[in-house]
Amino acid sequence: MDKMQELANAFSGETILFIGSGASRRSGLPFWRELIEWLKEYCDRLGGDITTADALIKKDKLLDAASELTHQLEQNNKSLADFFEEYEKNSAFRDAEPSEIHQLLGKLPSQFFVTPNYDLLLEKKFGQNDGFTVVRRGDKEGIGELLHGELDGYVFKYHGCIESPQNIILTYEDYNNEIHNYTDELDCLKTLVKTKTIVFIGAGLDDPDFKFVRDNLINLSGAERLRIWAFMSDCSDEVKYYKRTHGINLISYKSENNHAELLVKLDELVKNIIEVDESKKAAANMVMQEINITTHQENVEINLREVLVAANEEIIPLDEQILGFVALMGVVKKSECTDFLVGFKGNSEADVGNRIDYLVNRGLVKQTPHYLMSVKKRYSTEAAVGIEDDVMAYIAEREDG
Template structure:
């Protein structure tokens, strides 16, 4: 089980956290036919087949240059076909939420963010909140109205969403264009990195958007809160983790990947209990 630091519990309890949920969380879900949403690599491999498996794309995927691989695939297929593939994989299958989504919602963080295109957590949280959840993405021009905390519960779709697939950030050009065209959004994310504790769940250390964002803040300001990322034991080389930890100021929390990463879900259930207890303590002592 993950041993949650007191700093994580306190940050979430005080609603000074951003819970960032990645594709590893979505992989806990299936649809009625038992299908799980593809990882980014799985999606690119299938899309590459549709594009004729060009050798350069296969090489780029092996080199983990996913942004360039996706750019070539999108150019070969055309925008409309590519958008159709995104929606066919991440929207139309009708994935059903899992216990892990329930636990994330129960943490009651004022801000949850996700680079996932799928609508799994979106749908669960919207239903559980009875429609009061606010959902925004990088194209939203009114974000400042919803990040101040209080009663607002905000879901940030940092790479866009399958139900507006024409705006998803998936290729190298998409990243470059978004950072220029939607600069306010990235400035806001940088502010959150400086003022909130990020807790990454089901994310990888090689997400280029997240990596660049945190490295920018770390080297520009020299100091920021310690952030946390859960990772399965043995998934990433320790030397790579050491470099990432220093560059992003992230502490890695390991758990066993056995039985479909069951330990992460159990650990999050325990975290909910710890956060609820901390909130009760803060309320009793009036130390908000």
């Protein structure tokens, strides 16, 4: 099975689309290097010394160049916020319109976006949809709602937005602070990377934003447990290396003709997802007919396990242990669930973590960063009956101990 088909099979309504600066390029917005060149021009106008920054740019040390130029701005009583508000080319971040890429994104069965981009393209494309929320850097309430699964659709702008330029992340110091200091934005990103299928679109292997996520979130989370995909230009030679080292499934395309092949790949993905969905619906319908399930919702829930199996979803005994324990407890700390399943039932911690992620992704269990919650459906109740005696023995042992 090729990578495109694998991604189509893994794609769901909860998949997170990570949109890099390349997706905005087709709307006339700058890549990283060009943005730093704009900052250099602005600094030069103010009379700042751009010699060091120019040398850093030539060496592709873009974050360092941004830091040096920001220092020069401060010497002239200016800030990055002033640059984004006063430099005329930055009006493109507000004025640009969605491109063909955004039209294709609208055909994918997910409205959950994460982006370091400062522009308003995703808001313009999806902002009119019911329940779609823009969560900007510094929005603690919005980040909390995102993590608790309370948003029907969102764009999480973790590096800031042109609408609030004082919060924009751009320099080496900004990135370093993000890595070494606990922030709501970083915690949110870690949770999403660990628990969701992530698809990068429009990010380059050398982009500072992609490197930040790769080195500080993906690698630290354990590559073997993650579901990360990335459309990257001209990277066919790195596909095996990235899968082995970082757990990232690269889908390479040619960058010529302004990345036109990326549009072809996205269109192919849309078609493959439609085919997969139709196949799963057909399989589920066959099972429902064979076991005489009516269309009444309660009966559909009773036989959810059979329907999932028919649709090529994997249900194993450990899943039923997790569902049953969470259903009995209602709301339970993840650590307590792990203690029961590993310490009492003898499962491996890695297997427990993987299956919890699986059940959350399938919507069979809800989670916050520290708690698991039952969805209170019939199949959870049935799982609880099957494990009730073990849970009572576990509670008794804990009380005695």
